[in-house]
Amino acid sequence: MLMEIAAAQHLIEVFSVEDDMASDFDAKILASLLGMPQSAGDDAGGNGEKAAGEDSEVLNVDQLRIAMSIDRCDIARTKILTDAKKWTQNDLEPLMLQALRDNQTEFAELMVEQGFSLNAYVKDSLMLELYGMSMAED
Incomplete structure (x- = not known):
């Protein structure tokens, strides 16, 4: 099961609770639910593809x-x-x-x-x- 999770890295969002609590924590959760990258330079899996929610x-x-x-x-x-x-x-x-x-x-x-x-x-x-x-x- 751990290997399956590691294979789907584009579905994993890692962030610091201490740092992000002061900023836009609910926006990060919403973006994760919607399948949207967090910043303009991000993409779904680091391979230039758009996340599911980003299809224009x-x-x-x-x-x-x-x-x-x-x-x-x-x-x-x-x-x-x-x-x-x-x-x-x-x-x-x-x-x-x-x-x-x-x-x-x-x-x-x-x-x-x-x-x-x-x-x-x-x-x-x-x-x-x-x-x-x-x-x-x-």
Whole structure:
């Protein structure tokens, strides 16, 4: 089993807890979960290949959901919702609802920056649903 782990070095992330606790520890965990290298010079296995999460054309809704769940809009902006990826209105609609429902304004703004049309999305029924949710929380 140890040999199998050693053979998959691109899946291993080593860092110092003492040094990294002061810096961006949750960003390192998120990047590991998403299969993203930690710095611009890093790659998946040291061989020039991209990590699974780094394909510039691939849309990954699960990656965006993870970033939203730990409220890391900065990671979503730089690694997930990039200009290289062609997200559509339909791709982002359930995530926009989540952002609006959870009051994650940075994510909502980021999706609008990526071309999400609030005019096409917001209908009376949605406004009533969101209003009902906010009243239930109070």
